[in-house]
Amino acid sequence: MTWQGFTGSVDEWDALVERLGATTPFQLSAWATFRESFGWQPTRLITPDGKSAAQLLVKGVGPVQVAWGAGAPLGVVAPSLLRDLVNETKHLLNARVSYLRLADHAPHESSRVAAFRAAGWSTTKRPVGSLRTLVRSLDVDTAPLSASYSSNWSRNLRRGHQRGVIAEEWHSPDTQLIAQIHRDVDDLKQKFHAEWRSEPAALEQLLECFRERIVIVKAHDQAGTVLAVRAAVIIGRHGYDFLAATSKEGRKTYASNVALDALLGLLVTRGVIDYDFGGVDPVNNKGVFDFKHGAGGTEASYVGEYDATSPKF
CATH class of the missing domain: 3.40.630.30 (Gcn5-related N-acetyltransferase (GNAT))
Incomplete structure (x- = not known):
């Protein structure tokens, strides 16, 4: 088993998020607590070595358990870990059918993208958020x-x-x-x-x-x-x-x-020491892009948004 449910406190979770290198506020426990009032329930997973973790927000849609992880996974990524994440999430949720979507906000690296593909994840056809951002030094x-x-x-x-x-x-x-x-x-x-x-x-x-x-x-x-x-x-x-x-x-x-x-x-x-402007769309929202770019932002790309189902269909 490469993933297990996180059993620590929310403060311990937030410390883990910070240690593994948070890429967005959406992996913090505060965001999960806020989204609970909208019907989303948090599920947190960690690898036994503590080098990878993911906070997922879960909601039932008919017979399917939908799990959404903005900014997940944190830390180390490998094909075997990503394959097991699908199965372990389904097991933890006690779901017959699960749909898992992750928006990996880590800086774009070919090896990280390759890990998702090798694990059988698909690039989402309609991303929830932008795959690009602007970051400036402070x-x-x-x-x-x-x-x-x-x-x-x-x-x-x-x-x-x-x-x-x-x-x-x-x-x-x-x-x-x-x-x-x-x-x-x-x-x-x-x-x-x-x-x-x-x-x-x-x-x-x-x-x-x-x-x-x-x-x-x-x-x-x-x-x-x-x-x-x-x-x-x-x-x-x-x-x-x-x-x-x-x-x-x-x-x-x-x-x-x-x-x-x-x-x-x-x-x-x-x-x-730095500031992430939180996603940009230079085509459909050029005015906002120009404003953030003019404020000193330098373009950067995220790893991307991927989804997987169990069982596959």
Whole structure:
């Protein structure tokens, strides 16, 4: 047996996630706790040597147990481990039929991709998330943050300041207001569905689950009207983009530039060394891609998204 159920506490799980090299906030216990209210139950697996692990969110769909692992597996990957993961997951879930989907957010490596293929996993036809991201360094020992901004991004940041936009850490976030700004985004983009981001109660629960791991910045005008919100989750010395929304008025005043600049600065003070912008789509969402790229992001690819069933069909 190469996999077994993880029996430790949630704090022990989070320590394991950090040790194995988290690539996304979605392997943290906080995310699983949050998603439980949406009908997903967490299942955590680990290899006996502690070098590989996976947190899966499970939901029954008819006779099939669906297991979804965003950011899984963590640590070592090999064809034998990936083959056994399918069978052991089915066994742990006591399922007659199981469908397992993983989004491996580790940096793209041909050997890791080959392991999935050799184990009989299929590339998903319709990935849930993006297979590409932008990552920027927060090392200010050699150069200030602004040195990585494009000239256009820097110009828009100055415009934001000139229009009186101020950014600061939001210690007691107003989830009603954050939800409303996300609903504005939903209206503007039409096809973009914000899910829980537009529900105050869900946002309140999210913040409670992540607690001190989440850092939120608000950008507001001189009258105190909130124009933009930006949040990151910290895991060890790494930061991950988590919430981002700008009101209609904020788009006219470059509030998103001011908010992101302030957030990155806060992360630096907390010892964070790099920042993952959380997935990009340069074709279907070019505006967001250009914004993140202009903020100093360098393109990177994930291993990819794969699925497998047991029994095979």
